[in-house]
Amino acid sequence: MVDEETIAALQRIAAALERLSPIPSTSTDIHSGAAFHWTGKAIEAIDGFVPIGLDMLTGIDNQKAQLLENSKRLANGFAAHDVLLWGSRGMGKSALAKAVVGELQTTDMNIAIVEANADMLANLPDLFAILGKSDRAFIVFIDDIGFDEDSAAPRLLRSILEGGAAARPENVRLYVTSNRRHIVPRQMSEQHDPINPRDVVDDKLALSDRFGLRLGFHAASQDDYLAMINRYADFYGLAFESEDALLWAKQRSGRSGRVAWQYIVELAGRAGKSLA
Incomplete structure (x- = not known):
């Protein structure tokens, strides 16, 4: 039966060969x-x-x-x-x-x-x-x-x-x-x-x-957050209300580009659209 010391030595040898x-x-x-x-x-x-x-x-x-x-x-x-x-x-x-x-x-x-x-x-x-x-x-x-x-x-x-x-x-x-x-x-x-x-x-x-x-x-201001959503919404032909977008952020991790995109995904899903 191979003891732990021998196993450790074999592992060190294998690692050395890999480096070489x-x-x-x-x-x-x-x-x-x-x-x-x-x-x-x-x-x-x-x-x-x-x-x-x-x-x-x-x-x-x-x-x-x-x-x-x-x-x-x-x-x-x-x-x-x-x-x-x-x-x-x-x-x-x-x-x-x-x-x-x-x-x-x-x-x-x-x-x-x-x-x-x-x-x-x-x-x-x-x-x-x-x-x-x-x-x-x-x-x-x-x-x-x-x-x-x-x-x-x-x-x-x-x-x-x-x-x-x-x-x-x-x-x-x-x-x-x-x-x-x-x-x-x-x-x-x-x-x-x-x-x-x-x-x-x-x-x-x-x-x-x-x-x-x-x-x-840095963390997005309210204006920046809404501007992100507006840019995405225009591109994908989606309508949104500012109050709904702000509520979305409040219920999550706060205002960010990632949260803005997640809101766009939600809007597209509600409208039965694909973002592909």
């Missing part, structure tokens, strides 16, 4: 698809990538303009920033990142998006090695990133952003969304830490500082 294996190749043609997903070992095409139209996103005009301009630079082979999109839930952070790529693709710009999960940071160098061989521009998109208090991942992300050994190639930039402005949670105890408390805080804030472009998304 060559960078995975991909059978997916990364030069023709619109969007992809990184599994941690291979790139897979995302079928049916149809992001929301950029002009449909309301109440975030400044964020749209800045992200579109940065993405154009990347697609044209110019210097471009890594981007942190932070702020309130449901305000269009991930929708905007995808919409910008979709918009540029309609103008035949050679750019694509590659989605990666937040727990795959350690595998990003393998992804960069594949993408870096292409003359195409890529946005590596990580949605809803966040770290535990004792995680080593923030330092790895900092190394990637500041040009360490795992740095991304020139044709690749990271677009990351987070509900927190500084990504890593801060604890009240940090303010009372007797050992270099300022250093503790600065080390955490330094992560968000590595993003050259940081775009904030």
Whole structure:
């Protein structure tokens, strides 16, 4: 009977062999698809990538303009920033990142998006090695990133952003969304830490500082919320009452782009219409 110590040793050996294996190749043609997903070992095409139209996103005009301009630079082979999109839930952070790529693709710009999960940071160098061989521009998109208090991942992300050994190639930039402005949670105890408390805080804030472009998304005002609904309603030919739309938001998580869209889905269902 194999004891636990032997099992643990075998698991360590297997993990080491996996790390020594060559960078995975991909059978997916990364030069023709619109969007992809990184599994941690291979790139897979995302079928049916149809992001929301950029002009449909309301109440975030400044964020749209800045992200579109940065993405154009990347697609044209110019210097471009890594981007942190932070702020309130449901305000269009991930929708905007995808919409910008979709918009540029309609103008035949050679750019694509590659989605990666937040727990795959350690595998990003393998992804960069594949993408870096292409003359195409890529946005590596990580949605809803966040770290535990004792995680080593923030330092790895900092190394990637500041040009360490795992740095991304020139044709690749990271677009990351987070509900927190500084990504890593801060604890009240940090303010009372007797050992270099300022250093503790600065080390955490330094992560968000590595993003050259940081775009904030704030809770929607009543006017912004109704403007979102009005834009969708006009596009889909739906009628609505402001009082009903506000009641919908009050009964849910508050006013946001996501809640506005959910209300449009409700309106279409009531009217017996499809949004496809």
